[in-house]
Amino acid sequence: MSGVETPDSRLREPIEYLVEGWRLFMDNFASIVGVLAPLIPVTLVARIYHSDSVRYLYAEMGVTVLVQSLLLVAFIGMLPRMYEGESVSVRRAWHWGFQYWGVYLLNWIKVAVLIFVGLFLFIIPGVYLAISFCLFGFVVVLEQHPTPLQRCLQLVHGYRMRLLFLVALFVLYPLFEGFLNVLLRQTGSSWLLTPFAIVDIMMLGYMTTVFYLVYLDLSAGDFEEDQSIETPGHTGAVFPLEDDSVEIDEPEEPDMQEPEKE
Numbered sequence: 205m206s207g208v209e210t211p212d213s214r215l216r217e218p219i220e221y222l223v224e225g226w227r228l229f230m231d232n233f234a235s236i237v238g239v240l241a242p243l244i245p246v247t248l249v250a251r252i253y254h255s256d257s258v259r260y261l262y263a264e265m266g267v268t269v270l271v272q273s274l275l276l277v278a279f280i281g282m283l284p285r286m287y288e289g290e291s292v293s294v295r296r297a298w299h300w301g302f303q304y305w306g307v308y309l310l311n312w313i314k315v316a317v318l319i320f321v322g323l324f325l326f327i328i329p330g331v332y333l334a335i336s337f338c339l340f341g342f343v344v345v346l347e348q349h350p351t352p353l354q355r356c357l358q359l360v361h362g363y364r365m366r367l368l369f370l371v372a373l374f375v376l377y378p379l380f381e382g383f384l385n386v387l388l389r390q391t392g393s394s395w396l397l398t399p400f401a402i403v404d405i406m407m408l409g410y411m412t413t414v415f416y417l418v419y420l421d422l423s424a425g426d427f428e429e430d431q432s433i434e435t436p437g438h439t440g441a442v443f444p445l446e447d448d449s450v451e452i453d454e455p456e457e458p459d460m461q462e463p464e465k466e
Contacts, residue, residue, distance in 0.1 A: 214421045218369045225414035232286045236409045238294040239279050243408075246271050247401035270309075272408070277301040277308045279409065280345040283416045308344050311352050315340055335364045335371050341412070342419040359422045370418065374411045 229236065246268055278301030282292040315337045323330030339359055343352040360367060384400075 214424065215363050215366050215418065216421065218366070218373075221370065221414050221417050225410060225417055228286065228417070229410045229413045235282065235286065235292060235294065235297075236279065236413075237405075239282065239297050240275050240405050240409055243271055243275055243405055244401055247404055269312075273309050273312055274301050274305045276341065276408070276412065277304050277345055279412060280341050280416070283413070284346065287416070287420075304345050304348075307348075308341065311340060311344050314353065331368075331371075332364070334375075335367050336360055338367060338371055338415060339419045339422070342416060346419075347423075359419070363422065367418070370414065374407070374414075377407055 278297040281300035281304070282297040285292045315333075319330050319333045319337070321330075322328075322333040337353065337356050340352055340356045343349050343355045343359070347355065349355045
């Protein structure tokens with residue numbers, strides 16, 4: 205295939221993803237909050253307590269990345285079941301998160317470094333890479349693909365301009381919050397940022413839900429071409445079954461009827 209972007213055919217209009225993502229997010233609000241809730245105290249501490257120490261800044265960033273990546277893997281793992289209207293326990297979601305946390309974190313570091321270097325090189329390459337790898341979490345967690353970054357490039361090929369709007373939309377919020385953060389801390393009013401800790405968690409859940417719907421549409425064509433592959437996004441087959449949902453065949457009881465007398 206050439207490097208020229210092909211016409212959009214699989215993706216819907218961005219507003220449709222935003223509306224459907226919001227509906228899916230609100231329908232499963234309690235479960236989503238249950239999974240992402242441990243991130244709230246971490247974010248609150250970072251908002252309330254502030255230090256100019258480089259060690260503190262590195263520690264704050266490290267703890268936030270570790271906790272957020274773990275919970276995000278758990279959330280991505282439960283998304284297929286949520287999409288199908290099934291309930292998923294928080295305990296099972298966290299188990300899923302711990303199981304694939306290491307692989308996700310390793311690939312997240314690769315993506316973060318690539319995007320940082322791209323932003324350093326006149327910004328545009330960084331934006332290009334951010335769009336290219338916006339679905340890497342779903343590829344790593346749901347597909348468990350051996351080469352997730354190459355898979356991401358395959359998925360978004362021909363659709364980067366359409367994805368640009370969604371990526372830019374969700375980037376504007378942290379940029380606005382970051383500007384507000386700097387402004388309030390300079391005036392000694394950083395405590396006003398406390399409510400944003402809750403908003404951050406909600407935006408993370410909503411953003412992930414929206415891009416999951418994008419992932420479903422972009423990956424659907426690949427699975428249709430190869431009927432031997434089961435679509436993880438629609439079947440939820442990659443998510444571990446609940447303990448009480450596994451059916452066990454009971455042994456048949458022997459026939460205890462007495463033999464007929466001659």
